[in-house]
Amino acid sequence: MSLQDVSAALLRFPELEGLNFHGLNQFLRMACLARQTIAFQQVNNRKPPPVLPLPILSTLATSLNATDTHLIQTCWAAFKEVLWEHPQVSPTDEEILAYNNAALPNGSSFRHIYPPVRACSNTMCSNYRETDEIMTLTEPMTHKATLYTAKNGALPVYSSSLYCRQCHRRYYHNYFVHKESSSRTYYGGVPNVIQVAQHFFIESALLELFANGMVFGWLSASNWARIYNCALADPNAHIANNKLAFASVYQHYKRPVPEGWNLELRNTDVTNGFLLYSLLLEKTERAGILMLPHDEATQKDRLQPALAERNKAMEGIGQEHWAHACDLCFVVFEDDNGNLMKIQSAHCDGDTIGHRSCKAHDCKTPLASHRRHFCPDHEHLTLKCAVIGCDEDVAAGHRTCRDPEHRALETTYFSRGKALFQLRSRLKKAGVAVQEDSVPPGMSEGDDDEVIIEVGRKGPVAVDCDGKAETGNRTLRAYFGSRRTHNEQLIMRSCGVILSRATFFGSEAVSAVNDFAKATFPSPESTPEFFVFDNNCKLDAHQRVINDRHFENTGKPVDVFHFTSKHKLTDHHCQLYCNPAAFPEMILKDGKWRFNTSICEQTNVWFGGFISVVQDMEVTRYNFFLDEMIKRRNRYVVGQLEAKGHCPWTIPMEALFPGKFQ
Known part of the structure; x- marks a missing residue:
């Protein structure tokens, strides 16, 4: 906005002459933050509304600590044309907090998440328009959500969808769903914000950071969630994490969580976000459109068919x-x-490296769950002795048959208890040097990693996961835990x-x-x-x-x-x-x-x-x-x-x- 625009506004609205530059600048910046919400509520988006809707007026007044709402309406009347053409602004953390404190009670927020279209995109529908200037979609549905960003931390937001009464499509931020369809059809391309769960959204820029951390830092989804919650969710995390060092300013920068919102990033959201982001990238690179089931109960089940399809294409x-x-x-x-x-x-x-698999040798059928040791096709082998090559049924309360040597293997396995012995085995398998007496012997019944036990000349001895006994003896072998590829x-x-x-x-x-x-x-x-x-x-x-x-x-x-x-x-x-x-x-x-x-x-x-x-x-x-x-x-x-x-x-x-x- 030029000084000429300001001079012209003062000539048309002399009541603004008492407004100082700081107050004018604050109004313009806050009005820019409200621009998206104002536009969303307009049927005709070609021009700004002559007056501000009451919820927006209340939001601006509260965020600016202004008691004179007439002055705010006058500022809008004076500068609405300029604001309508130039809505971009990079707000400070303090401005975002002030705006959200005022907007959330009014059903809106900074970066309110809307569909990318206001008119139906179905070319066969009477509500179709080449541009979004005239809104043909109706019946907005709005709910609370959380947006995880790379720059502004975790934000409480609202998310809205729109409906086409003619072709019965409901348009969400990333996709649309037909009333009689069970599929989500994504719009194409990679959006700036991706919905990873019903009430959680993550910026693509942040998901790209997660992906690169996985590639070069071997960071798991759990570790990324911890890093984000501790260091990125709050723009002033360095102050929040060091209260004693910043005691004099801690209360000033402390950011409360609004009631009804959960701002903590979950590891499942990191995982689902990474997978969905990768699928969208893949489809965009191949000029395709992603389609996912809509009726699945969880995002995990919803992603499964597309992941399997991409896996097949990678072979x-x-x-x-x-x-x-x-x-x-x-x-x-x-x-x-x-x-x-x-x-x-x-x-x-x-x-x-391996994943859990059926204990039947070379079986490629997936397990029904991690709790199972055999796939559905080999579930009957659960009743057989755990010793390899033994076809006898297990004795009641045991995992081996009545053979004394086989029972000795089972006794040895469970007597080593507490899982610490296996932790040492894992380190050795991963190539990490470990002193033999650094970890007490023991193995937990609840630990499901692959374990092999052998009987040597001096009785039962434990071996590593690669099947090589420390004594060099090879006689009986048994799997008591689950098996890995x-x-x-x-x-x-x-x-x-x-x-x-x-x-x-x-x-x-x-x-x-x-x-x-x-x-x-x-x-x-x-x-x-x-x-x-x-x-x-x-x-x-x-x-x-x-x-x-x-x-x-x-x-x-x-x-x-x-x-x-x-x-x-x-x-x-x-x-x-x-x-x-x-x-x-x-x-x-x-x-x-x-x-x-x-x-x-x-x-x-x-x-x-x-x-x-x-x-x-x-x-x-x-x-x-x-x-x-x-x-x-x-x-x-x-x-x-x-x-x-x-x-x-x-x-x-x-x-x-x-x-x-x-």
């Missing part, structure tokens, strides 16, 4: 950087005859871009690795020149036995570390076909390796950090979460490669799948 070649190539993983050179040759490598390895297998390029991921349920069998590799490289043109895997000798032998020629043009060296430490010199097949020194194309003239053959171990340092984040996730969310983490990390890795000049490019899909994309 094999689904990652967006699957066709990535750069000069660290794709090398073009001249051979001795002057011909151009290309070498591309892929690397495969597993990490012992064996590992997560990754295939990646030597530059660090992850191409695909797969869950191995029972073991890291070479047949499963072969199927995974073929799903990742489904055409002969897509297979790499070199496939690096620590058990390539067994993989190659398996392919030869079953006469699988899919990778007949792919060299299969074992990475240098595993070859020198875990492969026997007497294994003729391994030495002949998998010795990395037998592949001169992999070695530069100075004796260095052309590709980083240890990329899997380096990547697993990052990937293994999610073991505590995903350990209790339901399987559909587990798969979606890990695929999303890989997708986001790939984008970061490719960005770093571009910044360092490693010439990333994407191989045309037509070159890898001739004729498929014509």
